[in-house]
Amino acid sequence: MEGGLGLGLENYRRTISETKRAAILTAARENFLKGGYSRAAMAEIARDADVSTATLYKHFASKEALFTAVVEAVYENIGDPGLGNIEGATAREVLTRICAIYARQQFEGEMNGILRIVIAEVPSSPELARAVFERGVTARYEQFRAALDALVARGDLKPHDTATAVRMLGGMVKEFVVWPALFMKDFDRPNDIDRKIEACIDAYIKMHERISK
Amino acid sequence: MEGGLGLGLENYRRTISETKRAAILTAARENFLKGGYSRAAMAEIARDADVSTATLYKHFASKEALFTAVVEAVYENIGDPGLGNIEGATAREVLTRICAIYARQQFEGEMNGILRIVIAEVPSSPELARAVFERGVTARYEQFRAALDALVARGDLKPHDTATAVRMLGGMVKEFVVWPALFMKDFDRPNDIDRKIEACIDAYIKMHERISK
Amino acid sequence: MEGGLGLGLENYRRTISETKRAAILTAARENFLKGGYSRAAMAEIARDADVSTATLYKHFASKEALFTAVVEAVYENIGDPGLGNIEGATAREVLTRICAIYARQQFEGEMNGILRIVIAEVPSSPELARAVFERGVTARYEQFRAALDALVARGDLKPHDTATAVRMLGGMVKEFVVWPALFMKDFDRPNDIDRKIEACIDAYIKMHERISK
Amino acid sequence: MEGGLGLGLENYRRTISETKRAAILTAARENFLKGGYSRAAMAEIARDADVSTATLYKHFASKEALFTAVVEAVYENIGDPGLGNIEGATAREVLTRICAIYARQQFEGEMNGILRIVIAEVPSSPELARAVFERGVTARYEQFRAALDALVARGDLKPHDTATAVRMLGGMVKEFVVWPALFMKDFDRPNDIDRKIEACIDAYIKMHERISK
DNA sequence: CATGAATGAGTATTCATTCAT
DNA sequence: AATGAATGAATACTCATTCAT
Numbered sequence: 001m002e003g004g005l006g007l008g009l010e011n012y013r014r015t016i017s018e019t020k021r022a023a024i025l026t027a028a029r030e031n032f033l034k035g036g037y038s039r040a041a042m043a044e045i046a047r048d049a050d051v052s053t054a055t056l057y058k059h060f061a062s063k064e065a066l067f068t069a070v071v072e073a074v075y076e077n078i079g080d081p082g083l084g085n086i087e088g089a090t091a092r093e094v095l096t097r098i099c100a101i102y103a104r105q106q107f108e109g110e111m112n113g114i115l116r117i118v119i120a121e122v123p124s125s126p127e128l129a130r131a132v133f134e135r136g137v138t139a140r141y142e143q144f145r146a147a148l149d150a151l152v153a154r155g156d157l158k159p160h161d162t163a164t165a166v167r168m169l170g171g172m173v174k175e176f177v178v179w180p181a182l183f184m185k186d187f188d189r190p191n192d193i194d195r196k197i198e199a200c201i202d203a204y205i206k207m208h209e210r211i212s213k
Numbered sequence: 214m215e216g217g218l219g220l221g222l223e224n225y226r227r228t229i230s231e232t233k234r235a236a237i238l239t240a241a242r243e244n245f246l247k248g249g250y251s252r253a254a255m256a257e258i259a260r261d262a263d264v265s266t267a268t269l270y271k272h273f274a275s276k277e278a279l280f281t282a283v284v285e286a287v288y289e290n291i292g293d294p295g296l297g298n299i300e301g302a303t304a305r306e307v308l309t310r311i312c313a314i315y316a317r318q319q320f321e322g323e324m325n326g327i328l329r330i331v332i333a334e335v336p337s338s339p340e341l342a343r344a345v346f347e348r349g350v351t352a353r354y355e356q357f358r359a360a361l362d363a364l365v366a367r368g369d370l371k372p373h374d375t376a377t378a379v380r381m382l383g384g385m386v387k388e389f390v391v392w393p394a395l396f397m398k399d400f401d402r403p404n405d406i407d408r409k410i411e412a413c414i415d416a417y418i419k420m421h422e423r424i425s426k
Numbered sequence: 427m428e429g430g431l432g433l434g435l436e437n438y439r440r441t442i443s444e445t446k447r448a449a450i451l452t453a454a455r456e457n458f459l460k461g462g463y464s465r466a467a468m469a470e471i472a473r474d475a476d477v478s479t480a481t482l483y484k485h486f487a488s489k490e491a492l493f494t495a496v497v498e499a500v501y502e503n504i505g506d507p508g509l510g511n512i513e514g515a516t517a518r519e520v521l522t523r524i525c526a527i528y529a530r531q532q533f534e535g536e537m538n539g540i541l542r543i544v545i546a547e548v549p550s551s552p553e554l555a556r557a558v559f560e561r562g563v564t565a566r567y568e569q570f571r572a573a574l575d576a577l578v579a580r581g582d583l584k585p586h587d588t589a590t591a592v593r594m595l596g597g598m599v600k601e602f603v604v605w606p607a608l609f610m611k612d613f614d615r616p617n618d619i620d621r622k623i624e625a626c627i628d629a630y631i632k633m634h635e636r637i638s639k
Numbered sequence: 640m641e642g643g644l645g646l647g648l649e650n651y652r653r654t655i656s657e658t659k660r661a662a663i664l665t666a667a668r669e670n671f672l673k674g675g676y677s678r679a680a681m682a683e684i685a686r687d688a689d690v691s692t693a694t695l696y697k698h699f700a701s702k703e704a705l706f707t708a709v710v711e712a713v714y715e716n717i718g719d720p721g722l723g724n725i726e727g728a729t730a731r732e733v734l735t736r737i738c739a740i741y742a743r744q745q746f747e748g749e750m751n752g753i754l755r756i757v758i759a760e761v762p763s764s765p766e767l768a769r770a771v772f773e774r775g776v777t778a779r780y781e782q783f784r785a786a787l788d789a790l791v792a793r794g795d796l797k798p799h800d801t802a803t804a805v806r807m808l809g810g811m812v813k814e815f816v817v818w819p820a821l822f823m824k825d826f827d828r829p830n831d832i833d834r835k836i837e838a839c840i841d842a843y844i845k846m847h848e849r850i851s852k
Numbered sequence: 853c854a855t856g857a858a859t860g861a862g863t864a865t866t867c868a869t870t871c872a873t
Numbered sequence: 874a875a876t877g878a879a880t881g882a883a884t885a886c887t888c889a890t891t892c893a894t
Contacts, residue, residue, distance in 0.1 A: 017874095036333050038251030042868055052876045053869080063868065113336075119395050120249050120333025123326075126398050133396040164412055171388025172381045179387070182332050183346040185339050199377055207416050225894065226857070233857090255885060265859045270886065438873070439878070446878090462759050464677030468864060478880045480866080489864065539762075545821050546675050546759025549752075552824050559822040590838055594811045600818070601810025608758050609772040611765050625803055629846050681889055691855045692890080702889065 021059050023049040029070045033113040037067060037121055068128055071118060074109045075135055083147050091156040091209065095169075095201045098144050102170065103177050103197065107189055111136075112181040119182075141166050157208045165208065172200040234272050236262040242283045246326040250280060250334055281341055284331060287322040288348055296360050304369040304422065308382075308414045311357050315383070316390050316410060320402055324349075325394040332395075354379050370421045378421065385413040447485050449475040455496045459539040463493060463547055494554055497544060500535040501561055509573050517582040517635065521595075521627045524570050528596070529603050529623060533615055537562075538607040545608075567592050583634045591634065598626040660698050662688040668709045672752040676706060676760055707767055710757060713748045714774055722786050730795040730848065734808075734840045737783045741809065742816050742836065746828055751820040758821075780805050796847045804847065811839040 027048035031040040042063055046056040060066040081101070086094050106112060115132070122129045141163075148162040176196040181187040240261035244253040255276055259269040273279035294314065299307050319325060328345070335342045354376075361375040389409040394400040453474035457466040468489055472482040486492040507527065512520050532538060541558070548555045567589075574588040602622040607613040666687035670679040681702055685695040699705040720740070725733050745751060754771070761768045780802075787801040815835040820826040 033336070035336055036251070038249070039337070041866080043866095046877095054871085054876055055874085057869070058874080116332050116335055119329050122329055122396060122398050123246065124248055124252070129396045129398075133393070137392070137396075161412075164409065167388050168385045168413060168416060171385040171392070173384070174388065174392070175380050175384025179350070179384070180346075183335060183342045183350075185335050185342075196377065199374075200381060203381060203416065203420050207419055226855090230857075254883080256883095266886075267860075267888080268858055271857070276885065439876090443878075459762070461763055462677070464675070465763070467862080469862095479864090480881075481879055483865065484878070542758050542761055545755050548755055548822060548824050549672070549674055550678070555822045555824075559819075563818070563822075587838075590835065593814050594839060594842060597812070597814025597818070598807045598810040601806050601813065605776070605810070605813070606772070609761060609768045609776075611761050611768075622803065625800075626807060629807060629842065632846055633842050680887080682887095685856095693855055693892085694853090696890070697854080 017059075020049070020051050020055065024051060024056055024059055024066070025070055025073050028066050029073070029110070029114075032067060032070060032117055033110055037063075037117050042066075064125065067117070067121075068125075071114055071128065071132060074111060074114050075132075077109050078105050078111070079108070080105070083143070086147055086150060091151050092201060092205060094147055094151060095204060096198075098147060099169075099173050099197045099201060102140070102144075102173055103189070103193065106177050106181070112178065112187070115178075116182060137170075141170060144170075155210065158210055160208050165204070169200060169204050172203070173197060176200075230272075233262070233264055233268065237264060237269055237272055237279070238283055238286050241279050242286070242323065242327075245280060245283060245330055246323055250276075250330050255279075277338065280330070280334075284327055284341065284345060287324060287327050290322050291318050291324070292321070293318070296356070299360055299363060304364050305414060305418060307360055307364060308417060309411075311360060312382075312386050312410045312414060315353070315357075315386055316402070316406065319390050319394070325391065325400070328391075329395060350383075354383060357383075368423065370418075371423055373421050378417070382413060382417050385416065386410060389413075443485075446475070446477055446481065450477060450482055450485055450492070451496055451499050454492050455499070455536065455540075458493060458496060458543055459536055463489075463543050468492075490551065493543070493547075497540055497554065497558060500537060500540050501558075503535050504531050504537070505534070506531070509569070512573055512576060517577050518627060518631060520573055520577060521630060522624075524573060525595075525599050525623045525627060528566070528570075528599055529615070529619065532603050532607070538604065538613070541604075542608060563596075567596060570596075581636065583631075584636055586634050591630070595626060595630050598629070599623060602626075656698075659688070659690055659694065663690060663695055663698055663705070664709055664712050667705050668713070668749070668753075671706060671709060671756055672749055676702075676756050681705075703764065706756070706760075707764075710753055710767065710771060713750060713753050714771075716748050717744050717750070718747070719744070722782070725786055725789060730790050731840060731844060733786055733790060734843060735837075737786060738808070738812055738836045738840060741779070741783075741812055742828070742832065745816050745820070751817065751826070754817075755821060776809075780809060783809075794849065797849055799847050804843070808839060808843050811842070812836060815839075 024045065027045045028040070031045050031048065034040065040063075042056060043053055045066070046053045049056070056066075060069060083094070083097055083101070086097075089097070115136075118129050118132045145162050145166045148157065148166055151157045152159050152162065176190075176193060180190075237258065240258045241253070244258045244261065247253065253276075255269060256266055258279070259266045262269070269279075273282060296307070296310055296314070299310075302310070328349075331342050331345045358375050358379045361370065361379055364370045365372055365375065389403075389406060393403075450471065453471045454466070457471045457474065460466070466489075468482060469479055471492070472479045475482070482492075486495060509520070509523055509527070512523075515523070541562075544555050544558045571588050571592045574583065574592055577583045578585050578588065602616075602619060606616075663684065666684045667679070670684050670687065673679065679702075681695060682692055684705075685692045688695070695705075699708060722733065722736055722740070725736075728736070754775075757768050757771050784801050784805045787796065787805055790796045791798050791801065815829075815832060819829075
């Protein structure tokens with residue numbers, strides 16, 4: 001009984017605590033996005049999250065740690081459906097799926113705004129930036145590269161240096177999707193984005209398709 | 214005679230003034246690069262430039278104005294040789310020149326570090342970011358596009374949407390040249406950069422060359 | 427039990443807070459009086475009040491707000507006994523009471539010094555000056571005028587424009603009590619002040635007494 | 640010849656110098672009036688007067704000296720017609736003239752604005768305030784008292800303590816003319832001012848006229 | 853004699869973090 | 874476990890005054 005009660009209390013407390021943690025993360029993200037890392041104020045974050053500064057510090061040891069947690073949360077919250085089964089899909093279909101995922105993820109969770117700050121903090125927090133690069137750039141490429149290798153293995157594409165090729169494809173898509181978003185506040189998916197992406201895919205296929213096809 | 218003296222004084226003052234202005238800009242650039250916009254302190258910039266804070270403010274009305282001037286100075290100091298005469302050059306040669314200029318400029322004057330800060334300040338100084346985008350991205354593309362159009366006119370390349378194509382090329386090159394530099398402090402031209410760029414050019418040519426060639 | 431503890435904490439905090447607030451107000455008043463609004467330094471006020479500047483700003487959002495609070499505190503701390511019951515008092519007695527109150531209040535809480543600063547800040551803080559005028563001049567006249575009206579109603583004084591008359595009386599008293607105090611630091615109640623005031627009262631009675639008396 | 644030329648040059652220089660001095664005084668007065676003593680900036684005064692700061696300091700050794708000079712200039716520029724010949728004038732006429740002069744002078748040359756600053760600076764510049772009091776208050780009273788004494792000698796008024804009486808009269812007039820002007824920016828002569836002043840004069844005459852009249 | 857660039861001490865205000873309760 | 878008051882160092886910016894030319 002007592003154990004049950006105790007567990008209940010413990011559970012209750014954990015729930016409260018997690019609720020607060022989430023509230024803090026949300027408030028923090030909003031504040032960081034508003035004016036960058038330095039301009040965000042711990043006191044205001046605490047106020048927005050309806051906790052005291054002391055509680056804030058109980059959850060996150062420092063401003064830097066809080067920001068790191070915010071960044072992580074963004075990546076955790078990105079819905080990543082993966083590429084799914086590519087068995088019966090044409091090369092074009094797979095590439096389209098890849099680019100669509102890429103483009104969509106880039107506009108989720110204010111990813112671009114967060115990216116801006118991570119980039120800004122490179123001189124102060126190089127490790128964070130490296131981690132983000134690893135997770136958001138390198139890792140994604142790995143996933144896509146595997147799909148491309150499968151297409152090659154299957155004979156839909158010519159054998160080629162997929163590691164480099166996927167980056168070239170990514171670079172082209174970024175040109176239209178990420179780059180303007182970094183420089184323009186409130187930049188949103190432009191209307192012609194799908195056509196641009198299609199052009200990138202066309203290029204990719206033209207370069208690497210089996211001639212016979 | 215008096216005129217001569219007066220002019221002497223004026224010249225003297227102008228020289229002194231310009232020397233100080235340059236010293237301030239250098240000190241400012243270094244300080245901004247060290248920890249971003251917010252962490253840079255006007256007092257320290259003044260100290261590094263061997264002037265008083267008041268003199269600093271005589272030259273630049275505010276921290277923001279100073280940063281803007283730093284950014285402008287970077288763009289002004291970039292040596293831009295232009296593409297030169299492309300009369301007798303092959304398409305590949307022209308493209309190689311384009312990409313080489315692009316890549317080189319990106320590592321001059323700590324361009325990438327400055328870019329980081331400009332991006333970071335997008336929410337606070339959207340106009341500055343827009344201006345940099347205009348000058349550093351859009352304008353460069355214009356120049357390159359003109360060259361590509363010439364190649365098309367000359368019959369070396371198939372007619373194609375050069376405006377989009379130049380961005381795709383730029384995106385690919387950025388992927389190897391700019392993107393890692395944004396995330397990694399002290400990222401310098403990697404060894405295999407020329408091979409990567411060549412791959413991009415290969416892709417471009419493959420897509421748009423005259424079949425007859 | 428917990429409620430009791432909580433209340434204890436709250437009480438404790440409130441007490442501390444109010445003590446500090448009072449200390450700040452005192453320190454501020456002294457600093458403002460020393461050299462006027464502009465010369466007073468928030469840092470010195472904080473030091474004199476034995477608090478940090480941050481605490482000072484927790485209590486008062488700005489220098490201007492602090493000064494306003496100082497002015498209000500002066501008016502709140504003035505002991506205003508009111509005129510009391512004037513039933514059995516002669517006109518002369520009532521007038522004497524009026525002038526005595528007026529004169530005494532003017533030397534309480536460094537009123538004259540505060541007045542100097544309020545006047546000085548008219549171009550910068552016209553609303554504050556207007557409020558002080560309302561509270562310290564107009565409102566006092568209202569109170570006194572009511573007493574004079576009673577004397578008229580009672581037949582002790584001839585019917586007359588008491589609104590104007592009370593200002594004339596006030597003007598005469600100010601001439602001896604306030605005006606020199608504005609121009610001379612440490613001006614204190616002069617010895618012959620009561621005689622001067624009596625002369626003013628004589629004048630008032632002479633002008634407005636019932637002839638029959 | 641040479642002497643003549645030299646004198647001409649000297650004259651020219653003196654003229655220039657005096658022109659500049661006047662320009663400085665005007666610019667200074669405007670700046671002081673705008674926001675009080677502390678907020679006025681020597682650099683801005685110099686700019687407004689079209690001289691260099693060095694020239695400004697050639698003419699006036701310090702900010703304080705400049706302000707003193709501004710105050711003096713105000714008093715020098717007041718047109719003081721004196722009371723004129725009071726030989727054939729009735730007591731009422733003389734009193735009316737006295738009050739008219741008083742009231743008019745108070746609105747010339749931004750006297751009230753200057754007065755505000757002088758009062759504000761009492762703790763910092765007590766001597767200046769004392770001098771202004773001497774010149775603007777005491778001295779004027781002397782002049783008026785002499786006229787009143789003449790009226791007494793002539794038998795138009797009862798013998799009375801004219802020194803005190805003139806202050807009482809002055810106090811009443813100030814109540815309507817000066818006091819509100821101190822507290823309200825841009826307070827200008829109100830419409831009913833003449834009637835108020837007449838009431839003051841009525842009071843004065845009532846108190847001190849020969850009964851036989 | 854006039855200039856205006858240069859100074860350095862001073863200003864109000866903010867903020868990440870701690871700690872007594 | 875939670876609070877919020879308190880800190881003190883730091884920040885951008887200003888100003889009366891001087892001085893080399």
